[in-house]
Amino acid sequence: MMPGGMNPRKMKQMMNKLGMSMDPIEGVTRVTIETAEGTYLFEDAEVVAMTMQGTTTYQLTGTPKFEGAGVIDSAPVEAEISDDDISLVSMQANVSLDAAKAALIETNGDIAEAIMKLGDQ
Template sequence: MFGGGGMNPRKMKQMMKQMGIDVEELDAERVVIETADGDDLVFDGAQVTKMDAQGQETYQIVGSPDSVADAGAGGGSAAAVKGGDADAAAIEAEDDGEDEGIPEEDVKLVAQQAGVSKEDAREALEAANGEPARAISELQ
């Protein structure tokens, strides 16, 4: 953590590019996550970010589900993002039982990219509201 406070967004973007991380905001109108128990989560107007780090794509959905739909109401893939690019249709819901809803993949990515322990990476992700790019930036 260098400096005292926030980082210039342009500099952060440049640093992420140097680390091989590409971040793209998707213009998603609706995200549907189909769960095994049939209670689907429907996000209307959620902010969806696609992050590509060394060939591994991660999708982040920021928002609250507007409704829970029953199985059979939709159909389709494990999740669908309308208005985004074709890769966005492959979002899958994961529940590994992590604290604060931080996916283990994000913890591993931040730990690897920032060269810190998983515990430090998880703390940084929690402080960054689950945003891997921001957590990596803060750790370096």
């Protein structure tokens, strides 16, 4: 059973209805994100490609190490939540923008999980 008591088959049907698909990328051993301040390294990360309305986004799960200015630091990374994601969740779950944003924060930016969470209420 999936969170919220929804079985995986129903969840897949709901996602198909919304035009969504989620596919794990197998065999990922390392993900590197380079910024002006340094580099985030994710060892043994889990990556899921999510396609919705013709746009593919990638969800990364793992514990990063930050390398910058000669320092390696393990730091939690919070998901960035865009206004488009908030609007999409709000429309699909038929809730206010504030409720959609709160659900996205609670689910670390996972759109499908946020929609399902709000649908259970």
